[in-house]
Amino acid sequence: MIEFINGKVSYIDTEYIVIDVNGIGYLVYCANPFSFQKNEGESITIYTYQHVREDALKLFGFHNRDERRLFEKLLQVSGIGPKGALAILASGAPERVVQAIEEEDEKFLVKFPGVGKKTARQIILDLKGKLPEWMPSLLDHDGQPVDEAGHKRFAGNKELDEAMEALKALGYVDKEINRALPVLKEKDMTTDGYIKEALKLMLKV
Structure with missing residues (x-):
């Protein structure tokens, strides 16, 4: 070597x-x-x-060595060869690639040449939680995605993340919000839509 x-x-x-x-x-x-x-x-x-x-x-x-280590990790994924791994690194932002993996952001990963939905899902399955050295600030002690304040993030769902932060800003606490989460996670909505739906669900309790 x-x-x-x-x-x-x-x-x-x-x-x-x-x-x-x-x-x-x-x-x-x-x-x-x-x-x-x-x-x-x-x-x-x-x-x-x-x-x-x-x-x-x-x-x-x-x-640098970090870039090389990410290349080696990508090679371990079924369906990814050296050419495909280089194409992913060509983005020039390895930390963004790792963030996409941790947040299960398939839409970001399929932008790379040769990476379809199946390969993107395989990358996430094989590497999620195994790359903490690149993005320690985005993971909690359990290896789950968190934001800069340390709050849990919802993989690949920016709108739901924003809605949760808005509800907290309105004075709702985690215990109240968590009651609505199981229903909200099953929906695909805008940030405003999530907020309105969460308020309805919380008022029903």
């Missing part, structure tokens, strides 16, 4: 960069090769992953 390569960026292509190390050019595939444009001609350290197959031996490069 090659941990990293230190050398000059001598060439940039749409899929890879070439690092010149004492006259030897290492071809390194990257999520976004043009992110190294500012380093062209300069000496850099690029962290690598060596992918070995019967018919190929390839090096993949990353700006």
Whole structure:
């Protein structure tokens, strides 16, 4: 395993960069090769992953070890190969990818090339709760999504999150809100719709 390569960026292509190390050019595939444009001609350290197959031996490069670890985690998902993992990392925001996984945000994940609903669901099933080192502020001690104030979030449902915060701002406490939650979770509504429905449910008790 090659941990990293230190050398000059001598060439940039749409899929890879070439690092010149004492006259030897290492071809390194990257999520976004043009992110190294500012380093062209300069000496850099690029962290690598060596992918070995019967018919190929390839090096993949990353700006840092965290990015490489996420790449390795994605490779563990059924249906995700090196090309697909790179396409996901090409977003340039690994922490946003992790947030989408933790919040079960399939709509965000299917935006990536080669990721359909089935693969997005597989990514969530395989990796949710296994990536706390990237987004510790978004998880509680049980590994469940929380907001910046430490309140539980509802995976993939921004409108319900907003409605819960609005109800708390109106003076309702968690005990009251929780009585309405089982019904609200089964509905697909706007933020205002959730608030109105929650008020009806709470007034019935």
